[in-house]
Structure formats: structure tokens, C-alpha cells
Amino acid sequence: MSLDLKLRPIVDIRKCKFNTENFPTKSSDEQICVEQAVQKKYEDLHIKLKVHPSLPELLKEHHKNFLYNSITYLSSGYECLDSSRPWLCYWILHSLSLLGVQLDNRKKKSVVKFLSKCQNEDGGYGGGPGQLSHLAATYAAVNSLVILGTEEALASINRQKLQDFLFRIRQVDGSFSMHVGGEVDIRGAYCALSVASLTGILVPKLLDGTAEWIVSCQTYEGGFAGFPGMEAHGGYAFCGLAALVILNKGHLIDEQALLRWLVNRQMRLEGGFQGRTNKLVDGCYSFWQGGAFPLLYTLLSRDGKFPPNHIFEERALQEYLLVCCQSPAGGLLDKPGKNRDIYHTCYTLSGLSVAQHYRGISILGSKRNAVMPTHSLYNITPDLARKALLYFSSLGLPNKGTSDT
């Protein structure tokens, strides 16, 4: 099924303005500011449409160039991400694969080589060569290698030691710390379960208590917090839900409350998602919130009947991403007025993918705006996920399960 989506009428958008009810606060002031910037983008678009009826356009070539340059060199402005270099690889590689771009073999080899330099003796990956193993860096490295997809890339992961590492950072209550001596939060559970299930090293002992711990992060609002007691938050909600789906324990949560919380994160004027109640829109939540929907559909449809359409407004989300989140020079961003960066490029494109692909393809603007689908658990394209799952399952569990005894 293929659907051409139409822009929301500008008169409708104008009616979506925030209602302060004569009681402005800091939150509403900030919200109104963002709405004005976003509305200006939509007003401008509707003027340009008279001359360029094919708008809005995904600036694929610009984004490709931005990403392609970044896989090799980054400016000194990225020093603050010097402990997240496997993340940089993943964000770039996944963005490129959503845009249908494959690296050439030579480049692939050099990325594998680089990630191997980040792989430590203890089985985890560090944020760069010589840095301690970190669970998030490990997740990013494994996902990157799966995207590269070559035998060399997949075989470079030391699965036995990776499993040892996961056991080392597992806590008695089933949660995971991000590194030895590091902080504990729900990202840990997702990253651990994601790499373990992808590489076929998931064993029951690794998961004792994990589902219950994750469930304790669901808040009275319906979303998930990073840690029990904290506020529901988009990034953490995705982690919690995806982890539970991997565990096949989604039924333990209040699904209706999660659905209600999720749909309410979509902003009425902007069309994009906010991360928390009464916070501002941010393009990256297009994936963290938007990407949770396909996972939730699998829970809502235990009798095998999936919702016929997305339960969120996929047209408004595409509109926000295409009109408000693109840098004209390539790369995508949080909201109008912010700078482009690689993180936002990855998660806006991932969110665009979620919005376009559900039981067929629904595209706002020209068909050329289409990006590839993405796997809702791992956020890599489904063909690559399947290939890795097959490859690793054919290898069987690592031989000596020493650390789990």
C-alpha cells in the first residue's frame, strides 16, 4: 500500500496555538517562543509552495555529503564526543543506510579496524581506543558492525568476552551499570539486551530480575523513567519498551497508560514529539517516541490484529522533520534555530522512517523523500538485522559459559 500524504492546511496549523488560559508561566513562555519559530517555517513553506509545488523536499544529497565527510573527519567541535566515537560511527552509518548509501569496501574495512581498536580485552567497547569499556559504546559498536554487515565486521566481535562483560556490569537487581563503577539506568538494560539478542549470547541467567526492574521504571504518567521514581522521558521510554519486547515481557506493563502518554507527546502545532510532559519539541524524539509505536502495536495486538494505521499523526511528524529540522547545508537538527549535528541527523531520519513505513508506505511530498524502513528493536535496517541474527544464531551460544556459573 502506498499513500501520498498532504500537508496540513496552514489555517489549521494557525489554530493549534498554545492556550495559556491567561496564566503564563516559564513553560508556556518557552512553548510559545518555539511555536512562533515553527509557525514561521510553515508560513514560509506555504508561500514557497506556490512556486515549488513539490515541496517539502528531503535534501538527500546534502545529507549524504554531510554524513559521508563526517565518517572520516570531524571538526574540533566534536571533542565533547571523543568518548562516544562508536556512537558517531553508528549515527553516521545508520543515517547513510536509511538514505540507501553503502560504504565502499575499503571504507568498511577501515571502520571495522577502528572499532576493533575500541574493543577491549574485557569484551566491551570503549568510547575510543584506550578508553574503558562502556555499555552504550558497546551497543553503538555492535550496531555499527551489523550495519557494515561483512563477514569481517561480524566476526570481529568477541562474543564470549562480550557476554563476560555483560555479566560483569549486571547488578543483583537485574539492572545494568554503564561501565564498571558507572551509573545505573534503563539505557543499560536496553543496550545489554540489544547486543546480547543481536549477537545470540542471551542466556536466562543474564536476565534474572531485569524485566521486573524495567517495569518498576514505568511511571504514573504511563511512560518510563531512566530510574525508578523519576519522570517519564522519551529516550528512556523507548529503552524500557524495547528491552521488554526483547524479553517477551511486554504484558507486564500498563499498555494503555503507555499509549496514552506516548500519543500525548506529539505536539499539536509543531507536529513533532516532545520528550516529557510540558517540555519542548525536539526532532530526536521523532524516533524515541515515534519508534515506540511499532513496538507497542505488537503488545496491543495479542490476537494478531494490528492497528490498520499508525496511532500517531505520521503526516504531521513528517511535516515537522522536513520543514523544521533540515539544515540547508545538509544534516538535521533539534528545532528551528539550533545547529545540525550527527546525533539529530540519525534520530530525525530514523523517526522519518518510522513515520513513512507502517503496513505499506505513506510519504509526505515527493516519492523521492522516501527513506528505508528500520527495525523497531535495534534501529538498523531490517535486512541487516536479519542477516546478523542469522549469522550469529548459526554460531550457537559461546562455548564456555564460565561467568554465569
Add this chain to the structure above:
Amino acid sequence: MSDSSDENDSQYVLYRDRPEWKNVTPLKQDDADEPVVAIDYTEAFVDCFDYFRAILKNKEISERALELTQTAAHLNPANYTVWQYRRDILKGLDKDLNEELDYIETVILKQTKNYQVWHHRKVIVEWLKDPSKEKYLTEAVLTKDAKNYHAWQHRQWVIKTFKLFDGELDYVDCLITDDVRNNSAWNQRYFIINNTTGFTEEVLKREIDYTLLHIKIVTENESAWNYLRGLLLHAKEGLSKNKRVSDFCEELYASGNRSPFLLAVIVDMCCEVASDGAGDTRYTVERAKELCGELMTKYDKVRANYWQHMIETMDNVGKKGTEDEGSSVN
């Protein structure tokens, strides 16, 4: 992304030019031959981390190593390896941890959204077993950014670990008075009650009154509505049978208010009564569907797909109900 730092000052001396570091051979980063996500580091960055790698390799525990970690953490506060090593040095040298507390406070106040600096603070507080400065610090951060997730998480940890619940409800009340839309404050309110009195009948009554009062001021404030729903999760009678709440909602509705959150709560009240099979006659599936229709087309258009989904779910439940009845008769 990086602020103008001391390293850009003309007085800054690179480690390779410092006499006290002469006996250390700097260690280059072991990058692959071909550049991959290769950051164009500044000279000071390369210099500092070359020496950092060298002493990390030898696990040097010394004053100069401690000083170096400070520069490294300044250049990249997200480098968890630096912080972990710094903690090893602090232990090894048996340093005065109160000084460390002062130091990390200045770093946190500049880097309020960074996992590593808050985690470092937490570990130092654990070592010291002294939480006396933590409320003050988190308040300093929350004064500028009342929704800072890290600050709230640290505050919750301190309060729960060291049993510092006293006065917290007043603090939260101040924040809610300051910005009734501050969802983090509402969440904190729930956290305190959940960890102290619990939601007893008496507390529930008080909290429902408090919440309805705030909803009255801003009827489209989702934070307050969500908190109300959270409270009613603990009420034996559920959403629809709390007369105080249902009367409030009906009055608000009768006054012409069409806050989508009000309508959504009435929809759920209707669904609850329908699934219980009996209850308040104001709440019927027909009314729920009608409200969903209005939300879909008028009051909450961006969520049209959701309201459509809700209508379909109600239809399916209805169908299933009649099928079940049929089979029980047979």
C-alpha cells in the same frame, strides 16, 4: 560545542613543556591507519590526552596525575575513563573528599547535563556518607533549569538514601506555584508521597483537592491531569466512582470547558463503568464515543488516529461482549 577555556589562554603551558612531566613519554592515541570519525583535536587536547594515556597505562597514583585528570575532565567532561581514574587516584592518595566535593560542584554548575559529573558527585557523597550539601546543590541547578533530569535524579537518590524527605513537599509546592506546568515538580510530589506516607485515604483526599485546585487555574495543564490520574490509580473506587473528581469534571464540562484532558478523563470514566458493567449512569459507551468523535474532529485533531483507535477498541470490546454472552447462552 566547547567554551573558551583556560587552555586557550596565552599562559597555558602544554604538558610537554612542563618540567615536572619530562620523565613521562606521551602516548599517542592508537587510531586505525585510515581516519574514521577522526576529530580535529586542538593542540591542548592532544597534548593532555597523550600524557593521560601514558600515566593511565602505568596506573600512576600521584598529585600530578590528579591535576592532569582535572585538565582532561575540563577538556572533555564526558570522558568517563578520566573520572574513573580520578576516583582511583583520590582513593590511592587518601585525598580530602570535601575538597573534591567543592571541585565537582564547580564542574557541575558549568556542565549540568552530563552523566559523568553527576555520577562522580554521587560516588564522592557515598564515600563521605555526607549528604548535607546535596539539596543546596541541586536547588542551585534547578533554579536555573527547573526540569534538569540529572539534578532531579541526584536529588531523589540523596533524599531516599539518606531519608531527607522533610521539607521536600514544601519545596515542590514552591516550584509548582512558580510554574504549574513544571512536570518534574509534579513527579517529585508523587515520589515523596510514594516513599513516605503512601497514598492513604486521607492523603488521597488532600492530594485530590490540591490537584483540582490547580486544574481549575489551568485546565489544559497535562501535568496536573496526569498527576490526578496517578492519584486515582491508588483509589479503590477507580476513576469514575470518586464523586469529588467526577462532580468536578462534570461541572467543568457543564461550564463549557473542552480541555482535551478533561474530555479524555471522561472517556476513560465511561470505559471503566462499561467494563465494570454497572455504575454512574452519566458514563456510557455512547457518551465516550461521542466525546472521542469531538476530540478527533475538533478539540484534539493531532491525535485523531488515537481517538479513532479508541472508538474501534470500544466497538471490539462491545462485539466481544455480545459474542461471549451468546456463547454462554449456548
